[in-house]
Amino acid sequence: MPCDPTRTATPAVPPPRPTPPARARPHPPAPAAGRAPAPAEPLWVRPGSVPGMGTAIAFEHVRKVYVDGSVAVEDLSLEVREHELLALVGPSGCGKSTTLRMANRLVEPTSGRILLGGEDVTHADAVGLRRRMGYVIQHVGLFPHRTVAQNVATVPVLLRWDRRRTTARVEELLDLVGLDPAVYARRYPHELSGGERQRVGVARALASDPPVLLMDEPFGAVDPVGRRRLQSEFARIRRELGTTVMLVTHDVDEAVRLGDRIAVLSKGGHLEQLADPVQVLAAPASPAVADLVGQGAAVRLLALGRLELGDLGPVPGGPGADQARGRAGPSDEPIALGASLDTAFARLAAASDGRVPVTDSGTVVGSLDGASLLAALHRVTRAAHDDEAAAGRTA
Numbered sequence: 001m002p003c004d005p006t007r008t009a010t011p012a013v014p015p016p017r018p019t020p021p022a023r024a025r026p027h028p029p030a031p032a033a034g035r036a037p038a039p040a041e042p043l044w045v046r047p048g049s050v051p052g053m054g055t056a057i058a059f060e061h062v063r064k065v066y067v068d069g070s071v072a073v074e075d076l077s078l079e080v081r082e083h084e085l086l087a088l089v090g091p092s093g094c095g096k097s098t099t100l101r102m103a104n105r106l107v108e109p110t111s112g113r114i115l116l117g118g119e120d121v122t123h124a125d126a127v128g129l130r131r132r133m134g135y136v137i138q139h140v141g142l143f144p145h146r147t148v149a150q151n152v153a154t155v156p157v158l159l160r161w162d163r164r165r166t167t168a169r170v171e172e173l174l175d176l177v178g179l180d181p182a183v184y185a186r187r188y189p190h191e192l193s194g195g196e197r198q199r200v201g202v203a204r205a206l207a208s209d210p211p212v213l214l215m216d217e218p219f220g221a222v223d224p225v226g227r228r229r230l231q232s233e234f235a236r237i238r239r240e241l242g243t244t245v246m247l248v249t250h251d252v253d254e255a256v257r258l259g260d261r262i263a264v265l266s267k268g269g270h271l272e273q274l275a276d277p278v279q280v281l282a283a284p285a286s287p288a289v290a291d292l293v294g295q296g297a298a299v300r301l302l303a304l305g306r307l308e309l310g311d312l313g314p315v316p317g318g319p320g321a322d323q324a325r326g327r328a329g330p331s332d333e334p335i336a337l338g339a340s341l342d343t344a345f346a347r348l349a350a351a352s353d354g355r356v357p358v359t360d361s362g363t364v365v366g367s368l369d370g371a372s373l374l375a376a377l378h379r380v381t382r383a384a385h386d387d388e389a390a391a392g393r394t395a
């Protein structure tokens with residue numbers, strides 16, 4: 001992950017945030033027994049929000065040429081919507097990290113404009129800008145001689161929060177990322193596993209509740225199982241906080257699992273496609289995207305598609321049903337309408353007779369077999385093609 005060597009990612013003090021909306025998070029985490037009471041003001045003020053409400057970050061014709069003449073990003077225009085997670089994927093060296101680092105000016109753009117919440121920050125004070133954005137990188141960069149609690153408290157201390165508020169915040173964050181403060185707060189980074197260090201890095205980046213979080217291969221140093229767990233926990237945290245996230249990853253599965261939208265880049269920061277995960281998988285906009293999503297696209301789509309009524313065969317035992325095969329046996333546990341297609345696939349594979357009853361609010365509304373699963377997959381793919389075509393018409 002190359003960068004301008006003169007620049008650092010020192011977290012610092014964010015400007016005051018606007019008064020939170022009255023619709024604060026409905027269930028703030030309760031402080032654990034025996035801990036310092038939570039301060040009167042809510043620690044989490046941003047409710048989980050729907051993406052697409054406005055533009056959080058806009059890149060306008062941004063270009064980066066490094067001092068040795070390498071053109072990392074030729075001419076990139078891209079918008080990150082408020083509250084969405086935009087995943088940047090693409091082959092090694094295509095300019096993902098450069099793009100991310102231009103957002104917080106760890107790398108200075110050569111030309112073009114970058115807007116944060118509508119404000120042109122291309123020439124704003126870079127340190128001040130970084131104070132408004134969390135930043136998580138693969139090798140977390142925890143301070144080795146500070147405890148976990150001190151690491152997480154880095155920004156609150158810079159913000160001169162009082163001790164009680166800082167302690168409450170640190171404990172809340174550690175709870176949030178699944179590390180028991182009683183066990184972990186006093187440990188040092190070398191006393192943690194890679195996955196635990198990664199969690200501390202995420203907690204530290206979230207400590208001041210930044211509206212925007214930049215993440216560069218944040219789970220890259222973790223083994224596949226731990227990575228999967230971290231991803232789902234992070235997805236949950238993000239849903240709760242409504243943080244806007246720009247995530248760089250090599251891992252298409254990670255982009256599909258976490259991204260509201262995916263930006264596929266090719267060499268020179270060329271934007272090949274910017275679309276939701278289903279569209280990228282089912283309707284790749286160019287051979288470069290098709291190449292990136294590869295042979296696994298159909299399997300990945302299974303995880304994204306949902307079972308709908310129109311996909312189903314007749315109700316087992318109902319009119320028109322194949323009576324010989326139709327009735328659900330005790331081992332054929334029904335599956336709910338709206339279940340993900342990969343769950344449906346797994347259930348079907350285990351079914352005693354290749355058919356699974358499907359229920360809606362407890363009532364059997366149809367049955368699932370191989371043909372219906374295929375129909376569902378085709379439906380998802382067709383819809384993605386239609387959406388992509390519509391996007392092309394309006395572009």
Ligand SMILES: Nc1ncnc2c1ncn2[C@@H]1O[C@H](COP(=O)(O)OP(=O)(O)OP(=O)(O)O)[C@@H](O)[C@H]1O
Binds near residue numbers: 003068093
């Ligand atoms: N400080 C630098 N000086 C010169 N060239 C650089 C510098 N940083 C990056 N580059 C070049 O810019 C291009 C884009 O690099 P960048 O790190 O943004 O790509 P990437 O897509 O994040 O790659 P990876 O996935 O391998 O991390 C590459 O060709 C790289 O060699």
